[in-house]
Ligand SMILES: Nc1ncnc2c1ncn2[C@@H]1O[C@H](COP(=O)(O)OP(=O)(O)OP(=O)(O)O)[C@@H](O)[C@H]1O
């Protein structure tokens with residue numbers, strides 16, 4: 001983190017402190033110290049980390065399934081042109097559909113539980129990944145594919161050793177976009193669902209805190225959501241993206 | 253006899269490229285192909301490598317009719333995107349060894365001959381055009397293929413680099429006893445490299461033995477006269 005960002009954060013906390021003191025009502029706007037204390041308490045005693053863990057695990061399982069789906073679709077798209085055409089068509093219809101909008105039908109199909117969550121994540125993640133992968137496949141150098149043919153590699157080998165690494169940078173940006181969509185969708189869905197598994201996820205945590213008018217608890221939850229977002233976005237996906245883009249020499 | 257093209261016909265949509273052509277390539281030959289742009293040089297090379305299907309006729313390689321590319325007829329392109337961007341120079345050259353389970357040539361010796369030792373750990377985007385083509389050539393011969401098919405491999409290089417690589421290809425051709433079919437639009441390059449030259453014209457393919465003795469001196473009068481004669485035959 002550079003110095004300027006550090007100063008911004010200090011400024012933000014300072015103004016928060018100032019305004020919350022003027023407001024003078026912890027039910028509306030608790031002071032930063034109160035939030036910090038509460039955050040610590042919730043993480044340890046309130047098992048907030050467990051809620052966060054549930055949300056993240058749900059997203060990552062969904063990401064994993066979507067990855068397998070997207071790669072299989074890509075594999076068949078290389079072999080059969082119509083597969084790509086078909087999924088492009090499907091993509092153009094389903095990609096714009098917000099995840100939360102399909103939640104009611106997912107609940108009817110899968111019930112309230114992890115199945116519906118996974119389906120939601122898959123919908124959020126699959127289309128951005130597919131969009132990116134198709135774009136990469138369409139501009140994939142013919143010469144590289146011919147190198148595979150030259151050494152008599154079968155489709156699977158060619159995919160694993162040539163196409164997949166070749167489209168890796170696009171794959172990672174797809175995952176990055178998909179992850180952001182999935183994170184939002186999952187937290188909204190959890191607000192709907194209540195307890196699933198042992199505790200439920202971050203969305204459910206926020207709803208519970210609202211029910212008990214625990215404003216400070218809500219802010220503690222929001223802080224956790226922000227931190228998770230920042231860590232994954234900046235320190236995981238951006239890092240991965242940067243490594244591939246640099247190594248692949250795609251930086252223009 | 254290494255490769256025989258028997259009664260080959262090839263057309264795209266309504267454009268007829270080849271009609272009933274017969275060509276032979278002996279093992280150890282260095283054939284250069286010239287002709288004006290769009291005449292079908294790359295297509296012919298792709299047919300020789302079985303990358304391009306034919307409408308009629310067959311390609312016979314080592315006495316067998318072949319329909320698919322194989323590891324004994326390796327193609328090298330002009331474009332730089334033929335290298336795997338995520339692999340280093342050394343890894344790019346070793347790539348075919350892993351996928352053919354063969355021992356191939358001694359990679360250290362090859363890296364030396366290609367003058368790539370000092371850049372062996374760099375990635376393709378960190379290399380100059382000439383280095384990239386040397387990597388592509390290294391990769392193409394590491395498995396000791398019988399035939400090398402080269403499609404204007406030096407087409408995007410400057411004159412100096414080009415001369416270096418011409419020398420390199422001649423050296424490798426002799427050293428490893430490969431059959432080379434080399435497409436170029438530079439007639440002087442065709443005369444420098446080939447024992448035989450194929451001129452592709454609209455309705456015919458002219459085959460000419462190269463009369464100039466090696467080592468060839470591009471400044472010599474007979475060399476330049478021969479180049480001039482060939483240019484007159486390109487229609
Ligand atoms: N896949 C294709 N579909 C239709 N036409 C094609 C295809 N590939 C090549 N052609 C046509 O066939 C002709 C020969 O192409 P080819 O690439 O073999 O020419 P070339 O002699 O290598 O030209 P250059 O010197 O410009 O590389 C051209 O007219 C080209 O437009």
Ligand SMILES: [Mg+2]
Pocket residue numbers: 293294295403
């Ligand atoms: Mg060509």
